[in-house]
Amino acid sequence: xxxxxxxxxxxxxxxxxxxxxxxxxxxxxxxxxxxxxxxxxxxxxxxxxxxxxxxxxxxxxxxxxxxxxxxxxxxxxxxxxxxxxxxxxxxxxxxxxxxxxxxxxxxxxxxxxxxxxxxxx
Numbered sequence: 001x002x003x004x005x006x007x008x009x010x011x012x013x014x015x016x017x018x019x020x021x022x023x024x025x026x027x028x029x030x031x032x033x034x035x036x037x038x039x040x041x042x043x044x045x046x047x048x049x050x051x052x053x054x055x056x057x058x059x060x061x062x063x064x065x066x067x068x069x070x071x072x073x074x075x076x077x078x079x080x081x082x083x084x085x086x087x088x089x090x091x092x093x094x095x096x097x098x099x100x101x102x103x104x105x106x107x108x109x110x111x112x113x114x115x116x117x118x119x120x121x
Contacts, residue, residue, distance in 0.1 A: 015061055016061060019068060034075055087111075088111060
């Protein structure tokens with residue numbers, strides 16, 4: 001049993017180094033894996049891994065894995081926001097919008113000319 005303890009010490013150091021590198025380079029994880037981690041199954045797997053690592057290794061490894069998990073989930077893409085179209089349309093010389101007239105704006109190109117809304121229920 002003593003020989004196992006002697007050999008386990010370097011492994012704990014390696015785990016600590018790997019967790020530190022994962023935290024530093026969490027943005028470099030491919031988008032596909034970050035999306036997978038944000039699913040229900042991925043979150044359950046990360047939770048189970050966090051509990052196991054916290055129980056079987058020193059507490060600092062558990063804390064670092066929790067930080068890695070939170071960073072991974074915060075970096076995963078949720079929904080696409082902003083303008084969805086990449087087409088640009090020239091502005092016609094019609095009557096300007098009220099805001100454009102008040103702010104003295106003269107746009108030449110716009111991304112979207114329609115507003116899509118949904119009713120609140």
